[in-house]
Amino acid sequence: MRNFLAHKGRMALSAVAVLLSVAFVCGTLVFTDTMNTTFDKLFAVSSADVTVAPKGADAEEDAQNGVPESLPAATLEKVRSAEGVAAAEGAVVSMNVTVVDADNDNVGATNGAPTLAGNWTRNDLRSMEITSGHAPRGPTEAMVDADTADKHDLKIGDELRTISQTGDFRSRIVGIATFTVTNPGASVVYFDTATAQRELLGATDRFSQVNITAEAGVSDARLKRNVTATLGGAYKVQTAKEASDEGRADVGEFMDVIKYAMLGFAGIAFLVGIFLIINTFSMLVAQRTREIGLMRAIGSSRKQVNRSVLLEALLLGVVGSVLGVAAGVGIAIGLMKLMSAAGMNLSTDDLTVKAATPVAGLVLGVVVTVLAAYLPARRAGKVSPMAALRDAGTPADGKAGRVRALIGLVLTAAGGAALYAAGTADKASDGSLMLGAGVVLTLIGFVVIGPLLAGAVVRVISAVLLRAFGPVGRMAERNALRNPRRTGATGAALMIGLALVACLSVVGSSMVASATSELDKSVGADFIVQGNQRIVxxxxxxxxxxxxxxxxxxxxxxxxxxxxxxxxxxxxxxxxxxxxxxxxxxxxxxxxxxxxxxxxxxxxxxxxxxxxxxxxxxxxxxxxxxxxxxxxxxxxxxxxxxxxxxxxxxxxxxxxxxxxxxxxxxxxxxxxxxxxxxxxxxxxxxxxxxxxxxYPQYQVRDQTDYKQELKDQIGQMLNMVYGLLALAIIVAVLGVVNTLALSVVERTREIGLMRAIGLSRRQLRRMIRLESVVIALFGALLGLGLGMGWGTTAHKLLALEGLNVLDIPWPTILAVFAGSAFVGLFAALVPAFRAGRMNVLNAIATE
Structure with missing residues (x-):
C-alpha cells in the first residue's frame, strides 16, 4: 500500500490504460443490452395474444414477387369461430415500400431500420396512441408516427406518396401517432384497411396476418391450440411469446455481431495495455532494487516480495476497473446519443446495466493487470540481497534471453510457414484457417523476439534519422538501446494496432482496385440502376x-x-x-x-x-x-x-x-x-x-459513379474500424509516455551529471524526444511490415474469389509511418518537460 501511494503519478497512466479497456468492454455490454431491452419491450408490447400468418412467411422479407406474403380474408372468419377468441382482426403490413413527401424527399428510415406501411388496427394501440388528428378513414388519408413527423417536418394536411410493387398512390396526413414505448428508428405509415389491402397487397380479399385477442381466463397456449385445430396446419400460428422470441432472435443475431466485433477491439486494447503494465512494474521494480535488497536482508522471503508487487498490481487493477465500469456506462450513453442523432431512437429510460457487466469488467481488469505484473513480480523475488545492496539491479539472465530469442524465432518461422500455406491454398475456406494461425503466430513471435529486433532496427532508424542531431542523437540512440527488452515491449504495444491498420488498408485498397479492374474488364453497360428495394x-x-x-x-x-x-x-x-x-x-x-x-x-x-x-x-x-x-x-x-x-x-x-x-x-x-x-x-x-x-429510392450510376461509391463504402468501413483501433493506439501512446516518464526518473542522477558537464535543457529535451520518436518508429516499422504481410496473404485468398489485383496503399502506409513520429514527439512532451525542470544538484545527489 505504501509503495502504491508513493508512486501514484507513475501508476496513473497504467490505471488509465486499464480504465479505457474496461470502459470499452462495459460500454459495449451496456449499449448492446440496452438495444436488446428496447427491442424486447417493443416486441413484447406489440405482439397480439396469438398471431396467424402464412406458413413460411418471414416478417422481414416479402414474397418472391415483391408483394408481402398474405392469407385469404376468409381466414379471419374461421379464426373468430375458434373457442376462446375474444376478438380477431386482419392486419396488413409491408416493408417493401417507399414514402415520399410533396418535395419528393424520402421520409422513410435511412438508418437501416425499416419503413413500415399497413392498416391501423386495435393491436397497434398496444404500442402507440393517436396524439393528433384521427386514424385514416378513406383511400386518401394516412397517419404517420410522431418521430417521422418530427424528423421530416411533417404535419396534418401534408401530402404523401407511397410507392410499392403494386403501384403508387397519394394521400394526406390526417393523424399523428406516438409510440408509447421506445421506437428503435422505424418509420410507420398507416392507411385504412381497404386501401392497405388494395395498394400494398394488390387484392382486397387478403391480409398479411390475423391478430387474435384471447378471452379472459384463456391462456395464449390454449388459444393457439384452439386456433390451430380450427385452421389445420396450413398457417403459421404463434403465441405472443413465440412471436416476441422470433423477433428477438432476428435482432439478437445482428446485435451479437456488433457486440463481439466491439469486444474484439476491446481485447486488442487489453493486449496493448498488458505491455504498458509489464513495462511499468518492471521499471518500478528496477528503481526499488536497493529497497528490495534491504527487505530481503532483514528477513523478507521471495514470496513476500513477489506478493507485495502483485498486491500493488491488484490495487491498480481494482482502481482502474472500478473507474472503467463507471466510464463504460458513460460510453454507452454517448453511443445511444450518437445513434439517436443518426435516427435510431434509444431512450436512457431503457438503460440496462446487468449485474454481470460490472462483474465482468472488474474481473477482466483485475485479472489482466495481475497477470501482466506477474513476470516483474517474479523477477523482483529473484533479487539477491547482496547484489541489490550493491545496486546491481535485477538479475540479467543471459540464458533466459537466448531461450526467448530462440522461441521467438521458432514462432515467427511457424507463422511465416502458415502464411505461406494460406497464400498457396486452393480454397479460401482452407486458407482462412491458415491465415488466422499465421497472424497469431507471427504476432506472438514478433512480440517475443522484440528485444532482439530492437537492437538491429533501432540502429538502422538512428542511422537514418538521428545522425543529423550529433551527440544528442547518439545519446538518444543509446538510451533506446540500453534496455532492449523495455524498448521491444513499448514498441510492440504500438506494433499491434498499426499492424491491423496496415493489414486492413491493404485488403481494402486491393478490394477497390480489384472491383474497379473487374468493372473495366467485364461490365459493358453504361448505366446501373439499383436501390435498397427491388425495382417497382x-x-x-x-x-x-x-x-x-x-x-x-x-x-x-x-x-x-x-x-x-x-x-x-x-x-x-x-x-x-x-x-x-x-x-x-x-x-x-x-x-x-x-x-x-x-x-x-x-x-x-x-x-x-x-x-x-x-x-x-x-x-x-x-x-x-x-x-x-x-x-x-x-x-x-x-x-x-x-x-x-x-x-x-x-x-x-x-x-x-x-x-x-x-x-x-x-x-x-x-x-x-x-x-x-x-x-x-x-x-x-x-x-x-x-x-x-x-423514384428517389433508386440510384442511377455510370461506371465512374459506381467505382466511387464502392470506394466510399469500403472507405467508410475502414474508417469505422480505424476508429475502434484508435483505442488500442491511445493505450500504446500512454505506454510510450509511461516508459519515458519512468525512464527519466530512473536516470535522474545521470541527467544531473550530463547537465553539470554542459548539456542544456533544450538538448536534454531533444534527446528525450528523439528517443521517443525512435521507439515509436521502431513499433511502426514492425507493425506496418507485419500488417502488409498479413494483408498480402489475405489478398491471395481474395484472389480465389475473383479479387485479383493487389494494391498496396503506399500513401496511407507512409502517412501512418510519419504519423508515428508525431506520436513519439507528442508522447515525449511531458517527460521531456519534467526532465528539463530538474535541479542539477538535487539530481546528482539522488541515490
Whole structure:
C-alpha cells in the first residue's frame, strides 16, 4: 500500500490504460443490452395474444414477387369461430415500400431500420396512441408516427406518396401517432384497411396476418391450440411469446455481431495495455532494487516480495476497473446519443446495466493487470540481497534471453510457414484457417523476439534519422538501446494496432482496385440502376421509356431448386435476364457461348458448379421453380467463376422464366442495366436521371459513379474500424509516455551529471524526444511490415474469389509511418518537460 501511494503519478497512466479497456468492454455490454431491452419491450408490447400468418412467411422479407406474403380474408372468419377468441382482426403490413413527401424527399428510415406501411388496427394501440388528428378513414388519408413527423417536418394536411410493387398512390396526413414505448428508428405509415389491402397487397380479399385477442381466463397456449385445430396446419400460428422470441432472435443475431466485433477491439486494447503494465512494474521494480535488497536482508522471503508487487498490481487493477465500469456506462450513453442523432431512437429510460457487466469488467481488469505484473513480480523475488545492496539491479539472465530469442524465432518461422500455406491454398475456406494461425503466430513471435529486433532496427532508424542531431542523437540512440527488452515491449504495444491498420488498408485498397479492374474488364453497360428495394414496375417503365438508350436490361433473382445429373439438389436459385445481359456483362466461358443460354429452355451454370457435379455443355438440369412448374433445361454455356461479379450465377432468359412461372409470381428486377446510343452517353445519363426523379429510392450510376461509391463504402468501413483501433493506439501512446516518464526518473542522477558537464535543457529535451520518436518508429516499422504481410496473404485468398489485383496503399502506409513520429514527439512532451525542470544538484545527489 505504501509503495502504491508513493508512486501514484507513475501508476496513473497504467490505471488509465486499464480504465479505457474496461470502459470499452462495459460500454459495449451496456449499449448492446440496452438495444436488446428496447427491442424486447417493443416486441413484447406489440405482439397480439396469438398471431396467424402464412406458413413460411418471414416478417422481414416479402414474397418472391415483391408483394408481402398474405392469407385469404376468409381466414379471419374461421379464426373468430375458434373457442376462446375474444376478438380477431386482419392486419396488413409491408416493408417493401417507399414514402415520399410533396418535395419528393424520402421520409422513410435511412438508418437501416425499416419503413413500415399497413392498416391501423386495435393491436397497434398496444404500442402507440393517436396524439393528433384521427386514424385514416378513406383511400386518401394516412397517419404517420410522431418521430417521422418530427424528423421530416411533417404535419396534418401534408401530402404523401407511397410507392410499392403494386403501384403508387397519394394521400394526406390526417393523424399523428406516438409510440408509447421506445421506437428503435422505424418509420410507420398507416392507411385504412381497404386501401392497405388494395395498394400494398394488390387484392382486397387478403391480409398479411390475423391478430387474435384471447378471452379472459384463456391462456395464449390454449388459444393457439384452439386456433390451430380450427385452421389445420396450413398457417403459421404463434403465441405472443413465440412471436416476441422470433423477433428477438432476428435482432439478437445482428446485435451479437456488433457486440463481439466491439469486444474484439476491446481485447486488442487489453493486449496493448498488458505491455504498458509489464513495462511499468518492471521499471518500478528496477528503481526499488536497493529497497528490495534491504527487505530481503532483514528477513523478507521471495514470496513476500513477489506478493507485495502483485498486491500493488491488484490495487491498480481494482482502481482502474472500478473507474472503467463507471466510464463504460458513460460510453454507452454517448453511443445511444450518437445513434439517436443518426435516427435510431434509444431512450436512457431503457438503460440496462446487468449485474454481470460490472462483474465482468472488474474481473477482466483485475485479472489482466495481475497477470501482466506477474513476470516483474517474479523477477523482483529473484533479487539477491547482496547484489541489490550493491545496486546491481535485477538479475540479467543471459540464458533466459537466448531461450526467448530462440522461441521467438521458432514462432515467427511457424507463422511465416502458415502464411505461406494460406497464400498457396486452393480454397479460401482452407486458407482462412491458415491465415488466422499465421497472424497469431507471427504476432506472438514478433512480440517475443522484440528485444532482439530492437537492437538491429533501432540502429538502422538512428542511422537514418538521428545522425543529423550529433551527440544528442547518439545519446538518444543509446538510451533506446540500453534496455532492449523495455524498448521491444513499448514498441510492440504500438506494433499491434498499426499492424491491423496496415493489414486492413491493404485488403481494402486491393478490394477497390480489384472491383474497379473487374468493372473495366467485364461490365459493358453504361448505366446501373439499383436501390435498397427491388425495382417497382413504374420505375422500370420510366427507365425503358427514356430516350437515348440503345437497350435496357432487367435482372431478376428467382427462387428455384436445381437437380444436377448426379442427383444432387441445390437451392441457391437462378438468375433470369434479358438477352442483352450478355453484352452488359462480358462473362468469359469455359465452354459454350453465354448468348446461347438466353434461348428457350436453355441456361448457363458456373464453372465451380459444373466441376462439382460433373456438368457439361449439352447436359440437362431439372429446375423446379418456386410457385411454378418444373423445367428440363439444357446447359448451353459454362461461365468462368474466376470473377468477383456474379460468381456462381446460373443464367436463363426471361422467355424461359415466363414459360414455367406464372406472371403474378415473377419477381421484380433487383437491378437494371442500360446502354446509351452511340455518342449519346452524357445526354442519356441526364435523361435517365430525370426519368427516375420520381423514384428517389433508386440510384442511377455510370461506371465512374459506381467505382466511387464502392470506394466510399469500403472507405467508410475502414474508417469505422480505424476508429475502434484508435483505442488500442491511445493505450500504446500512454505506454510510450509511461516508459519515458519512468525512464527519466530512473536516470535522474545521470541527467544531473550530463547537465553539470554542459548539456542544456533544450538538448536534454531533444534527446528525450528523439528517443521517443525512435521507439515509436521502431513499433511502426514492425507493425506496418507485419500488417502488409498479413494483408498480402489475405489478398491471395481474395484472389480465389475473383479479387485479383493487389494494391498496396503506399500513401496511407507512409502517412501512418510519419504519423508515428508525431506520436513519439507528442508522447515525449511531458517527460521531456519534467526532465528539463530538474535541479542539477538535487539530481546528482539522488541515490
Amino acid at each position: 414496375p413504374g420505375a422500370e417503365k420510366a427507365m425503358r421509356d427514356t430516350p437515348g438508350l440503345a437497350h435496357v436490361t432487367g435482372y431478376k433473382e428467382v427462387d428455384a431448386t436445381l437437380t444436377s445429373p448426379d442427383g444432387e439438389k441445390d437451392t441457391d436459385g437462378v438468375t433470369a435476364a434479358d438477352p442483352t445481359y450478355a453484352e452488359d456483362l462480358r462473362r468469359p466461358t469455359t465452354a459454350g457461348d453465354l448468348a446461347d443460354a438466353y434461348g428457350t429452355d436453355a441456361m448457363a451454370v458456373g464453372s465451380d458448379y459444373a466441376t462439382a457435379h460433373g456438368v457439361r455443355v449439352g447436359d440437362t438440369l431439372t429446375v423446379a421453380f418456386k410457385g411454378g412448374r418444373t423445367a428440363k433445361l439444357k446447359v448451353a454455356a459454362i461461365t468462368d467463376d474466376d470473377t468477383a461479379i456474379d460468381q456462381g450465377a446460373r443464367y436463363l432468359s426471361l422467355t424461359t422464366l415466363r414459360k414455367y412461372l406464372p406472371a403474378d409470381q415473377i419477381p421484380p428486377n433487383s437491378i437494371m442495366f442500360a446502354k446509351a446510343e452511340e455518342g449519346q452517353q452524357d445526354q442519356a445519363y441526364a435523361a435517365l436521371k430525370k426519368s427516375l426523379d420520381a
